[in-house]
Amino acid sequence: MSNYQSYTDNELMQGILEKDSRAFSELYDRYSRMMVNYFYKMLWQDKEKAQDFMQDLFAKIIEKPALFDVHRNFKTWLFSVANNMCKNEYRKQSIRHNTSYDMEEGVQIKDTSITAIDRLQDSQFGEKLKAELDLLDEKQKSAFVMRYFQELSIKEIAETLNISEGTVKSRLFYTLKKLTVSLKEFAPQLAKMILVLFSLTTEL
Amino acid sequence: MKKKADKEIWDIEDLLLSKSYDSLSKEERAFVRKEIASGKEYEELRNTLLSVKKWAKEETQIEPQDEVKTILMKQMEASSVKSSFWDKLGVFLFPTGVPMFKKPGFQLAVMGVVLLFVINVGLNQLGTRQNELALNSKTMAKPAEMPQPVELSNEKLPKEESIQPKSKNAVPLAIAETEQREEVAEDEIVEEVFFYDSEPEPQVLKEEEIAKPQFDNYTEAVRIEPNAMRVLNISVASLSQVTDTKRKKVKKTTNSSQNLAGQEEVIDLLFTAL
Numbered sequence: 499m500s501n502y503q504s505y506t507d508n509e510l511m512q513g514i515l516e517k518d519s520r521a522f523s524e525l526y527d528r529y530s531r532m533m534v535n536y537f538y539k540m541l542w543q544d545k546e547k548a549q550d551f552m553q554d555l556f557a558k559i560i561e562k563p564a565l566f567d568v569h570r571n572f573k574t575w576l577f578s579v580a581n582n583m584c585k586n587e588y589r590k591q592s593i594r595h596n597t598s599y600d601m602e603e604g605v606q607i608k609d610t611s612i613t614a615i616d617r618l619q620d621s622q623f624g625e626k627l628k629a630e631l632d633l634l635d636e637k638q639k640s641a642f643v644m645r646y647f648q649e650l651s652i653k654e655i656a657e658t659l660n661i662s663e664g665t666v667k668s669r670l671f672y673t674l675k676k677l678t679v680s681l682k683e684f685a686p687q688l689a690k691m692i693l694v695l696f697s698l699t700t701e702l
Numbered sequence: 703m704k705k706k707a708d709k710e711i712w713d714i715e716d717l718l719l720s721k722s723y724d725s726l727s728k729e730e731r732a733f734v735r736k737e738i739a740s741g742k743e744y745e746e747l748r749n750t751l752l753s754v755k756k757w758a759k760e761e762t763q764i765e766p767q768d769e770v771k772t773i774l775m776k777q778m779e780a781s782s783v784k785s786s787f788w789d790k791l792g793v794f795l796f797p798t799g800v801p802m803f804k805k806p807g808f809q810l811a812v813m814g815v816v817l818l819f820v821i822n823v824g825l826n827q828l829g830t831r832q833n834e835l836a837l838n839s840k841t842m843a844k845p846a847e848m849p850q851p852v853e854l855s856n857e858k859l860p861k862e863e864s865i866q867p868k869s870k871n872a873v874p875l876a877i878a879e880t881e882q883r884e885e886v887a888e889d890e891i892v893e894e895v896f897f898y899d900s901e902p903e904p905q906v907l908k909e910e911e912i913a914k915p916q917f918d919n920y921t922e923a924v925r926i927e928p929n930a931m932r933v934l935n936i937s938v939a940s941l942s943q944v945t946d947t948k949r950k951k952v953k954k955t956t957n958s959s960q961n962l963a964g965q966e967e968v969i970d971l972l973f974t975a976l
Contacts, residue, residue: 515793517782519775526774530766538764545764553770560778568799624757647758671715671737678750 507572514563526556529573532648533580539643540584542632551587555580574657577650581640581658588636623681630680638673641666714738718748719755941965 502510502524513521533555537548558579559566566575631639641659644650645666656663714737717730723741726734738744795807802808 514778515798517778519778519782522778523771523775526771530771531763534766535763548764549767549770552766553774556770556774557777560774560781564793564796564798566798570799623753624761627754627757646754667715674715674747674751674754677754678746681750681753682746 508568511559511563511566511568511572514559522556522560525559529576530556533576536577536580536643536648537584539628539631539647540581540640541587543628547587551580551583555583571654571657573650574654577644577648577654577658578660584640585636626681627677630677633680634673634676638669638676641669642673642677645670715751718744718751722748941968 502513502520505513505521505524507525507528510521510525514525530552534548534552537551537555538545541547541551555576566572631642634642637659641655644655644658645652650658652663652666655666659666714734717726717734721730723731723734723744734744738747795810796805
C-alpha cells in the first residue's frame, strides 16, 4: 500500500475497513472538496454547515466503514449518504425553513435596467439561481445539483437516488423548465450574453 | 412507452446543449415540439441551461478546512488503536458487500440453530421412548395390590428390648410393639403356639407378664440359648400355621400388616416364655 493514489475507491475503503489511516487520507483528498461543495449547494450556501456536514460524512466512514457495500460504486454511495443527510437536515429545518431564510443569501432582483453581463459579473445571476435552487423540491434540487454542479452522470445520479435513469432525466428536464420561468427576467440578457460569447469564441 | 419518452427528454437536453432552434433539422424540430411548445421556449430553455452550466464552472468552489482533516485523521488513528480481535472477528464473520446468506456469521448461526433443533428433537424422541418403557416396567413391577415386604428392624423396638445377634445360632429378630393387637386373636394364638415336644406343659402367661420383658439384654437370652433355639425353630415352623389360623378366626386380617403384627406377637410371646 505504498502508492495510494493508484488505488480505486473500493480498495481504499477496504483499507479503511482494516483501519489503514493512509487509505482514509487518500479517500478524503479525493472527495472532500466535492462533498463540501455539494453540501454548500444543498444546504442554503451555508459554508459552516457545509464544512460540518462534510466532517460528519467522513466521520461516518471512519466509524462504520462496514456500511459500505463493496460491490457498489463508492462515489454514488457517498452521494447517497450525503443526500440522506441533507434530507434529514431539511426535515429538521422544515419548521424554521421559510422563504425569507432561502432568500437571505439570495438577492432580490429589482433593477432590470442593469445588463445581464453586469449581473453575471456581480454574480447576481448566480445568487438568483442559488435562491431558486433552494426553493426547489428536494428531489429536483438534488438531481439538478448532482448533474450540473457535481457533474455526475445520469447513471450515477440514478444509482445515488435509487431511481431509474428515465426518472432522473425527467426530473432534470422539468427542473430546467421551472428555473427558466423563474429566471425569465434574465433571458434576453442571457441570450445576448451567449451570443457575445459565441461570437468571441468564433473570432478567436 | 415510458422508456421511450424518457429517452426523448434526454435527447432534448442533448439538443439544447448542442444546437440552437434554427439549426435543428426537421426531424429534430418535430421531435422537440413534442415536449416544447415553440422555438422561443426552446431558446429560453437553452439559454438557461447554458447559463447554469457556465456559472457552475466559473463559480468559486469552497475548500474543505484543514482543521477538519486533522480532526478526522485523529479520529481515524484512535479507531485503529481500538481495533481488536473482536472487531476483526466481526469483519470476518459479517463482511460487507456479501449477500446475507453468504456471510460466515449467518451460516454459522443457521448451522447452530439446525444442530440445536436436531439434537433437541432427537433427544426428545429418545426420551419419549424411554419414558414409555419406564412406564410399562413400572406397571409390571408394581401391581397395586402387592403386599409390602415385611422388614423387621430394631428401630421399631424400644432400646431396652432390642436384641443384637452375637452368635451364629442366634436369630436376629425384632419385636414390635403390641399396642394394636386384637384381643380375640391374641388369646387363641397363645393357646395354639405354646406347646413343646419334650418340655412340660406350656405356660399360659398373664397379660401383665406378657407385657413385661423377661430379660434385659441379649446376653441373658444367649444363656438360655439351647432351649430357646429349639423353641424358636418350632415356632418359626409353625408360624405359617399360626397365621392361617389367625386369618380364619379374625375377621379383619386381610391386611398384611396385621399378619405381621400377629407374627410379631407370637415371637414376643416366645421370648417372654423363654
